[in-house]
Amino acid sequence: MRDDLRKNFASDNVTPACPAVMQAIAEANTGNVPSYGHDDLSLALNQRFGDVFEAEVAVFPVTTGTAANSLALSAMVPPYGSVLCDQSAHINTEEGGAPEFFMQGAKLVGLPSPEGRMDPASLPPTLQLNRSKGVLAPPFTALSLTQATEWGTTYSCETIAALSESAHDHGLTVHMDGARLGNAIAHLECSPADTTWKAGIDVLSFGGTKAGAMAAEAIVFFLNDRTRPMVDTMTRRIKRGGHLWSKQRFLSAQLLALLHDGLWLGNCRHANAMCQRLRHGLYKHPAVNLPFATESNEIFAVLPEAQVKQLHSEGYAFYTYPTPQGVPGQLVRFVTSFYTRPEDVDALLESLIS
Amino acid sequence: MRDDLRKNFASDNVTPACPAVMQAIAEANTGNVPSYGHDDLSLALNQRFGDVFEAEVAVFPVTTGTAANSLALSAMVPPYGSVLCDQSAHINTEEGGAPEFFMQGAKLVGLPSPEGRMDPASLPPTLQLNRSKGVLAPPFTALSLTQATEWGTTYSCETIAALSESAHDHGLTVHMDGARLGNAIAHLECSPADTTWKAGIDVLSFGGTKAGAMAAEAIVFFLNDRTRPMVDTMTRRIKRGGHLWSKQRFLSAQLLALLHDGLWLGNCRHANAMCQRLRHGLYKHPAVNLPFATESNEIFAVLPEAQVKQLHSEGYAFYTYPTPQGVPGQLVRFVTSFYTRPEDVDALLESLIS
Amino acid sequence: MRDDLRKNFASDNVTPACPAVMQAIAEANTGNVPSYGHDDLSLALNQRFGDVFEAEVAVFPVTTGTAANSLALSAMVPPYGSVLCDQSAHINTEEGGAPEFFMQGAKLVGLPSPEGRMDPASLPPTLQLNRSKGVLAPPFTALSLTQATEWGTTYSCETIAALSESAHDHGLTVHMDGARLGNAIAHLECSPADTTWKAGIDVLSFGGTKAGAMAAEAIVFFLNDRTRPMVDTMTRRIKRGGHLWSKQRFLSAQLLALLHDGLWLGNCRHANAMCQRLRHGLYKHPAVNLPFATESNEIFAVLPEAQVKQLHSEGYAFYTYPTPQGVPGQLVRFVTSFYTRPEDVDALLESLIS
Amino acid sequence: MRDDLRKNFASDNVTPACPAVMQAIAEANTGNVPSYGHDDLSLALNQRFGDVFEAEVAVFPVTTGTAANSLALSAMVPPYGSVLCDQSAHINTEEGGAPEFFMQGAKLVGLPSPEGRMDPASLPPTLQLNRSKGVLAPPFTALSLTQATEWGTTYSCETIAALSESAHDHGLTVHMDGARLGNAIAHLECSPADTTWKAGIDVLSFGGTKAGAMAAEAIVFFLNDRTRPMVDTMTRRIKRGGHLWSKQRFLSAQLLALLHDGLWLGNCRHANAMCQRLRHGLYKHPAVNLPFATESNEIFAVLPEAQVKQLHSEGYAFYTYPTPQGVPGQLVRFVTSFYTRPEDVDALLESLIS
Incomplete structure (x- = not known):
């Protein structure tokens, strides 16, 4: 080397894929199987993620974190809406405008966030000002937070719960960019459920690539009244973004391997x-x-x-x-x-x- | 099985990946290497494709044919423009609106095409009518044809040349959806160059997945005065579409393997x-x-x-x-x-x- | 002259505005009044249109027919959807791609329509084919018809009802481009209600400019379970399109004058x-x-x-x-x-x- | 009253239109004349604006300031680009997301601006950081400033020149939101040329409505090598936005009246x-x-x-x-x-x- x-x-x-992922890809490479996610591996995703997150979920695998974040937000925010996030959020600064593209021009508005963490106290005045502007300002319809953050810190589960509650109170849904969710969970020594849906997260971008996959992320909807209507639109959004793999087994195999046995x-x-x-x-x-x-x-x-x-x-x-x-x-x-x-x-x- | x-x-x-592609992926899985296409395998793509197509090219690998077609067209057509294609074209009927999404709402207009092939004689009147409408009709700025066609037929190189010439004469650039280009070349017993740039094609969606890759297609620009300005925008368009793999070596390895030794x-x-x-x-x-x-x-x-x-x-x-x-x-x-x-x-x- | x-x-x-419209504009030109549609004239629109159409309506005035059609459709169709219309429809051929722009890339699909009129019998097979394609084809979510048609003919109220019924049965909503609705009504000797909501129309682009206004059209929602959720989004869509007049009284005055006393x-x-x-x-x-x-x-x-x-x-x-x-x-x-x-x-x- | x-x-x-504007509208109301801007009044706009601004210009009248700003920016910025503006800019906070809509999802990035004025010294580091991010950050391609500002202050001509120079040096073009340009000029006691193209402005949103029109703004391109390619696309962009009045004489008449005799x-x-x-x-x-x-x-x-x-x-x-x-x-x-x-x-x- x-x-x-x-x-x-x-x-x-910059890493390779980890051996278990490569093994899973090789094992998936057998026979003709239905395309576009109708293969057995893809059909097993909901159950596997549901087990790990102790929740009823709808899972959509995609290739990149940018795609996961952008497609998730596109289902949460109408084109005339806007997203509240932290100033340093990857979606706001490092994704080449992909969120705005997939949201069809909806706006990202960044809150100050020393150390990458938004302050729950900053939400209510921001949301009220937005509301007071009426038709002149695109309405906030989603909050997005990053766990672990862009500055290597993590949110406590309590802070996430406080942010989510404030967001839900004002009619927003809550997204988590979990490109490094596993690292946050390892640090917090909590369960995957604790820092996500139990803290009010509605939709998660689950990061697999940085954790050892070749190229595999997942959009995870924690099923509730807010997310169910979003789920129905997702396969169309994914196809329309050119992100529906015909040989999806190879994408799903990576995620199943990552979630197998921790x-x-x-x-x-x-x-x-x-x-x-x-x-x-x-x-x-x-x-x-x-x-x-x-x-x-x-x-x-x-x-x-x-x-x-x-x-x-x-x-x-x-x-x-x-x-x-x-x-x-x-x-x-x-x-x-x-x-x-x-x-x-x-x-x-x-x-x-x- | x-x-x-x-x-x-x-x-x-519905097929698996062919053994040589799997082998190439496994071989690429070593060490930390630069991400986003700066790895050695990705850097070798232009040369490999250039050799096969006997031309100076700029190549951009992506995951799906829908992404290849849509991203290619997005560089060829302004949002207020339109694309002339055949009625049965995949971009027009089977890609979930992805071309319109990536082109930001530009329009596809389908010409009648018995057996999947447009008639070169039908282009001039269509282009003239479009022009005569002035600002009321989105101007045709690209022609897209499919080789092999959606009905299992192929265009002769002469017909492609006639279509391209007509398109170029009216200021359009020419795109080929080559999801099954290899099958057409095998049938025509021509060279890859003959049925593409030598027949006037400016931009090619090169299909790898159906020919044995796991998930690998390529947008190939045959460099000329029409295509050079498009090339500069491509990496940004690909990132914005969530299609820039961080571990791009795994995408490039597949294409290199497919093009190796025929x-x-x-x-x-x-x-x-x-x-x-x-x-x-x-x-x-x-x-x-x-x-x-x-x-x-x-x-x-x-x-x-x-x-x-x-x-x-x-x-x-x-x-x-x-x-x-x-x-x-x-x-x-x-x-x-x-x-x-x-x-x-x-x-x-x-x-x-x- | x-x-x-x-x-x-x-x-x-190419015509001027008719004298009563000019008179109404002049009369509206007095005093400071609330902007963005909160003036008394704008607030009177729903009632006036409701009286003429004998229905509960929500009315949004805009400047051009292109804006009326495009904004109406944008509320009816998601970005990943499509619209069924007749091949010669103005939205499909003469509006410079505005419908696709406002619908964020949703697709228009034209049905053959000799004399400008779609045949109700052609709808079911078209809708079934679309459904059978699943995620590969953008789903039809709206039907748009033009009354009077682009070829100077009109639909009978019965034909409109048959088209609407078929559309509603398949989950589509129905839009009427009424740039020349007054001419159709004058020909049919029916009531405004007969040829619109009583025949199943959900959303109407009401044409004022060609009937004597300076520049005034209206998007008219006939309130029902299908249209109510659309209404809530309209002012935001209009503002986002740059179509919300600050001095809206001048737009509303024209429409009120046109609808006054026939x-x-x-x-x-x-x-x-x-x-x-x-x-x-x-x-x-x-x-x-x-x-x-x-x-x-x-x-x-x-x-x-x-x-x-x-x-x-x-x-x-x-x-x-x-x-x-x-x-x-x-x-x-x-x-x-x-x-x-x-x-x-x-x-x-x-x-x-x- | x-x-x-x-x-x-x-x-x-909230104001009415001033008497001279109403008079001009009434005088325009005679005879059939060509539509879509081919009438004599519309054809006189370039000359009238050119005289007032002492420059060669291409002028496009529209109804609202939001439309003027958004359409202007759409010609200056590709969908994958971004705009640098001040944090309090109307385009950033009060236009319902219209700029993002017309720019097809391009991003607005706000600079701190106490009293509404950006500091020329803040541009170079911002532009360099953006460049250093490569494909991860949408490239700044335009600078937009507001004259008079949102806080009732004005930029000196020298400050505008410094901002423009910095922007041009980095390959950006420069837009001025001149919704209250007349108020700034009246305050500065300079000429219209001094505070616009002579200070480096490429494209101006000229505000008429607040200065006494019924509903009339203008997009003014000061012709140079940067702006000429933009001009060619404008009528199509305007039509596509539903902003091309068929009876454009009534829009042009207002602007001609405003510019007549000061x-x-x-x-x-x-x-x-x-x-x-x-x-x-x-x-x-x-x-x-x-x-x-x-x-x-x-x-x-x-x-x-x-x-x-x-x-x-x-x-x-x-x-x-x-x-x-x-x-x-x-x-x-x-x-x-x-x-x-x-x-x-x-x-x-x-x-x-x-």
Whole structure:
């Protein structure tokens, strides 16, 4: 293996697929079976997800997290509506306008969210102002929150419940971008149900790709009076987005494998542990500043510029961010994964210290 | 293997992936590599396609044929424009409105096309009428044709050239839906270049899934003054459609495998041969009517109703179509694939005869 | 007045506004009043339309017929749906793609309609085929018909009722493009209710501009269980389309004036009478062919080419159409209006004969 | 006249049309003339606007400011792009999502703008961050600024030039929402050219309705290499939006009247003077706080709650806004117009003082 293949901390999407997923794909590759989701593997998804989430659910597998988020929101928000989210939300800043495309031009409005978390207290005045504008402002019809957040933190189940309650009180439905849901659950040591529908989440984008799939995410509707009418429209929306795989068995097989016997959460637990190992190392470094809590598999650090250069010169890959004014150094992000080994973390730390 | 797994003639998308594709996916599954198409496999696509098509090309891999067609057209047609296609075109009748979605509401206008082929003579009057309406009618800005057609026939390279010339003369660009391009090439015994850019095609939806991939299609721009400005917008359009795989190596690996050493065309040649075998058998059947030439891997037949019932009762899967008025019997379609064996065809024929 | 101002038979939209409408606009021009439809004139619309149509209605005034049709359909059809209409429908051929734009890419599918009228018998097979395609074809969710039709004919109330019944039976709602509704009513000698909601129409685009307004159309919802949920979304859709006048009193005043004391129908009756006068004259002309019945204020005629040239050279304005193959001469259209005088018709006829 | 008709300070769009506009409409009401903008009045617009703005222009009249802004932006920004504007911009907060609708889902991103004015220094880092995100963030392709601003202030011509230069340097085009452009020009005592194209504006939404029209705005392209390709698409975009009046003479007549002999600027000068009269009165009031400079015809004031109640009880109409935390009282807005008389202002002040 080339040397650089273990030095990429840019994202958890630079990883390969985990062996159990590859095995499941290979096993699915047999015979002619009905297309467009009528195969046995696809038909088993609702039950498998229902078991894991202890709920009645309707599940729609898709290829990318952008598709999962955008298609979910398109069922929750009319074209003339708008979505309340946090300013740093992936849907708002990193998805190339896909949510607006799938929602047919509906608007995303970002709330300030230090550390990636919205404050439940900020919802009522925002919702009231929106209402008071009448026809002049697109009405908020959904709230979207990200678990774990974009800054590597997590919401407590209580905070999610408070946000959801406020949203439901004002007639909004609630979406969770769970691209790193497994990492949040591993950190919180709660059940999948606790941090989702039991905390008021109506629709979940379940992230599989970063947790070890090749390319597999799922839109999960927790069935209730708010979500049932959405479910009926989903296959049409997915087809219309070009996201209905004809050979869907290969998509479903990945999700079934991830959810089998806790593979998914095991992968995420490992990723989190590697991130804590990295944090411990960085923490000891006197010139390194860690602006946020590390509650998933992402860590943000302000490094001296020289250190950043050094790492790049050694072939390390990671993202850099605009550093807040007045802070010396460079804000960077390292992401660990199921595929990260302790020795990969240690090598990175060694390069930093040297 | 379950008995029904060889009795599904509903489509070439009910098939598994072919072994070489599975092998390529497994080989791609190693190490952390850059995401979003910056991996080595993805970077090799332009060259591989360029070699096969003997042209300078820009290639964008996507998951589904619907996505390939819709994204291609979205780069060719402004939202206030329209596309001329044949009445039976997949984009017009079978893609759940995806082309209109990606084109942001641009219109598809279907020309009559007995046997799935548009008549070059029908273009000039249609284009002139459109022009004469001025601002009242969305201007035609692209022509889309399907090779092989929806009725199992193929266009000759000369007819494509005549259609393209007419389109170019009126300022349109030309798109080919090549979901079954390999089958057409195998039938025509021409080169990939002959039936595409040498016949005036500007943009191709290259079909991989039906030819043996798990889920892999490609949007191929044949570089010229008309297509170069489109190319620059494509990655943004693909991301915005939720179609940019983070682990794109797994998508690219499939296409590279298909194009390696003629695997693709070999698969299609086999599928066509199985379809001819089926045709020969059906032809001998006195009560069976074959309305179209069989020039790819699809055959349409009018069967007696009893026969249709019989096949269904034995577990055979195939599509039925509204039968033209006055014709006795039921119009059905059988599709063969790389995965169809001679004995599968023979068993079907035997069931029919008995 | 310039000579050409009476020689324009191109459309009924080349006309000025009728005096009563101008008077109403002038009278509305007093004082500061609430904007965006909260003025007294706008608040009187529902009652006035309700009286004329003998029904409970919700009325939304807009500027153009294209806006009325497109906004109405946008409330009736989801983005992933489609509309069944006649092939020659204005929404399908003359509105620059506006319906697709407002419906966010939903599709229009045109039924054959000799003389502009769909055949109720053609609906059930079309709707069943659509249903059988499942997710592959956008589902028909609305039927749109045009009264009077694009070819100058009208639907009988019975035919409309048969079309509506078939549509309702399949879960579609029914829209009427009534750009020339007054002309149809004047011809049919029925009540406004007879040819609309009593025949099953759910939503009407009421045409005011061609009947004497400056620029005023109305979207009229006949309130029932199908339409009530649509009504709630309309003001937002109108605002989002840039169609909510701040000084809406000036729009509402026009509609109130048209509906006062039968002005609207009187104008249309006059237009129809002028059209019959023209027909009588044309009919006598041996070289003139009249392909359609004349049941409103439009007449289509096949004229010898020399005659067409002659009229153009004298400054007459009218539309020409592609003439069906094999028919000698040129298909043209003449449209009369409330503003056409008998002597204008006679002068035209004289030019033709000479 | 009813008493309340002079007590409405809610907006300058509650006003009637000014007499010269009504006169122009009446004069346009003669004879049949070509529709869809081919009449003589419409054909005179480019010249009239060109004279006033001392530039070569292409002008497209529409009914509402929302339509003008949204259609202008739709020609400047591709569906996958985004617009940089100030946080309080009307397009971002008060147009019901129309810009996103017409831009087909392109995104608006708001910059902080105390007093409604963006800081030229904030552009470069914002534009660089956007660029650095590559395909993940929709690229900024237009800058939109509002003159006069939403908070009653104006940009100096120098600031506009600095903003435009920065935008042009990064490949953006520049749009001005000039719903109250006349008020800004009257305040700045500059020429229409100075604050628009001479300061780098490419496309202007020219506001007529608030300056005395019935319903008339104009999209004005200052012709240059950036704008010429946009111009060609406009009539199609306008038709597709349902905004192409068939009897366009009535729209054009209003604009011609406003631009004749400085009527427009005279109306705005009067409105500004009334606003200054109001400011002088409010300023003297010890309990009234005026947070912003008053540089057009809008004034914002923080009033004691009791005063607000009192005014409402007397029938005064005006908008209230969320008051910044910690500030005692209620933030309100008063808008004056060409129609406001000195005695109307004085009566309002008297009610306040009493």
